Amino acid sequence: xxxxxxxxxxxxxxxxxxxxxxxxxxxxGTCVQACPKGNLAVGAVGxxxxxxxDADFLEIKESEECIVCGICAKVCPxxxxxxxxxxxxxxxxxxxxxxMKPTSVNENCVHCGLCEDICPQGCIEVTRExxxxxxxxxxGKTNIDTDCCVHCGWCAAVCPVNAISVEKPFAGRWTRGExxxxxxxxxxxxCPANALFNKKAKPGERVEKITHRPDxxxxxxxxxxxCPVNAIxxxxxxILPKVEKKGVLEKKLLEVPVPEALLRTCLExxxxxxxxxxxxVIVCPVNALNxxxxxxxxLNEMDEKTLLEVKNGRISVVDQDCCGADGACAMICPVNAIxxxxxxxx
Numbered sequence: 001x002x003x004x005x006x007x008x009x010x011x012x013x014x015x016x017x018x019x020x021x022x023x024x025x026x027x028x029g030t031c032v033q034a035c036p037k038g039n040l041a042v043g044a045v046g047x048x049x050x051x052x053x054d055a056d057f058l059e060i061k062e063s064e065e066c067i068v069c070g071i072c073a074k075v076c077p078x079x080x081x082x083x084x085x086x087x088x089x090x091x092x093x094x095x096x097x098x099x100m101k102p103t104s105v106n107e108n109c110v111h112c113g114l115c116e117d118i119c120p121q122g123c124i125e126v127t128r129e130x131x132x133x134x135x136x137x138x139x140g141k142t143n144i145d146t147d148c149c150v151h152c153g154w155c156a157a158v159c160p161v162n163a164i165s166v167e168k169p170f171a172g173r174w175t176r177g178e179x180x181x182x183x184x185x186x187x188x189x190x191c192p193a194n195a196l197f198n199k200k201a202k203p204g205e206r207v208e209k210i211t212h213r214p215d216x217x218x219x220x221x222x223x224x225x226x227c228p229v230n231a232i233x234x235x236x237x238x239i240l241p242k243v244e245k246k247g248v249l250e251k252k253l254l255e256v257p258v259p260e261a262l263l264r265t266c267l268e269x270x271x272x273x274x275x276x277x278x279x280x281v282i283v284c285p286v287n288a289l290n291x292x293x294x295x296x297x298x299l300n301e302m303d304e305k306t307l308l309e310v311k312n313g314r315i316s317v318v319d320q321d322c323c324g325a326d327g328a329c330a331m332i333c334p335v336n337a338i339x340x341x342x343x344x345x346x
Contacts, residue, residue: 266343
């Protein structure tokens with residue numbers, strides 16, 4: 001880990017600190033599931049992942065309420081939370097991120113570069129050149145940055161010589177409500193493992209809204225946390241690494257639904273800039289869930305909208321608290337007349 005990595009001290013008690021490393025966080029909310037005080041908040045994962053809001057996925061509600069027990073750090077699959085004592089990070093095998101075997105490459109590697117090309121986190125670097133000993137082969141190095149690896153297994157799956165070993169953090173179950181999903185692609189853009197995508201359909205074939213790649217999924221739950229209409233359910237069914245006192249962590253995580261994403265944003269609008277085109281109203285997944293006709297483009301035939309509507313040719317927010325913080329409205333607006341800002345967590 002680099003020395004200049006950004007961090008936040010969430011809480012301090014005597015000689016212990018709970019430290020948050022935002023660059024390593026994937027917004028999965030696993031720590032929120034495990035916190036015995038319910039003192040951590042995750043939300044706005046979609047709009048943050050899309051670069052539309054400058055904020056962190058995670059924050060602490062009341063630092064004074066935190067008992068610095070470290071359970072959140074123990075269950076974090078990426079090491080984005082650390083428990084430190086007298087300034088030193090505690091990193092024994094009671095922490096999932098430390099108990100997991102690091103993704104590694106052995107001497108069978110031919111440095112073809114497929115793993116580098118496919119890694120969703122960009123944490124593999126391959127250097128290669130043609131051998132100068134007269135043989136027809138590539139020589140070089142394959143380096144894996146284990147600090148940013150999320151253990152998705154893509155690299156091992158594409159390796160033609162089985163030179164890469166990966167251990168996943170969780171086994172689990174992923175389901176999606178076909179009638180609820182609005183194909184807003186928030187989950188696709190949030191997924192740290194590139195485990196979700198839109199399947200291309202052949203002529204006459206029914207198109208799935210979102211398709212799941214089970215072999216790439218790490219069952220972290222970030223997709224479910226970010227879904228603005230709660231169409232996705234992710235359950236962890238096992239902790240895979242040999243973690244010390246695994247039973248305690250399993251009681252906190254297994255078969256538990258992802259935490260409720262707190263509304264950490266507000267919609268703001270510029271009525272003077274608004275063109276009244278209604279694109280934001282139509283694309284909003286919360287609006288679309290309420291009315292299929294609206295999602296199909298029948299903007300002016302619907303009297304009531306759930307979240308956004310156009311009145312007198314200008315955008316209007318109907319119910320701020322219904323927002324799923326996905327940012328689809330801001331992305332489609334041609335004149336930047338609608339955007340999201342951070343608000344304080346209560």
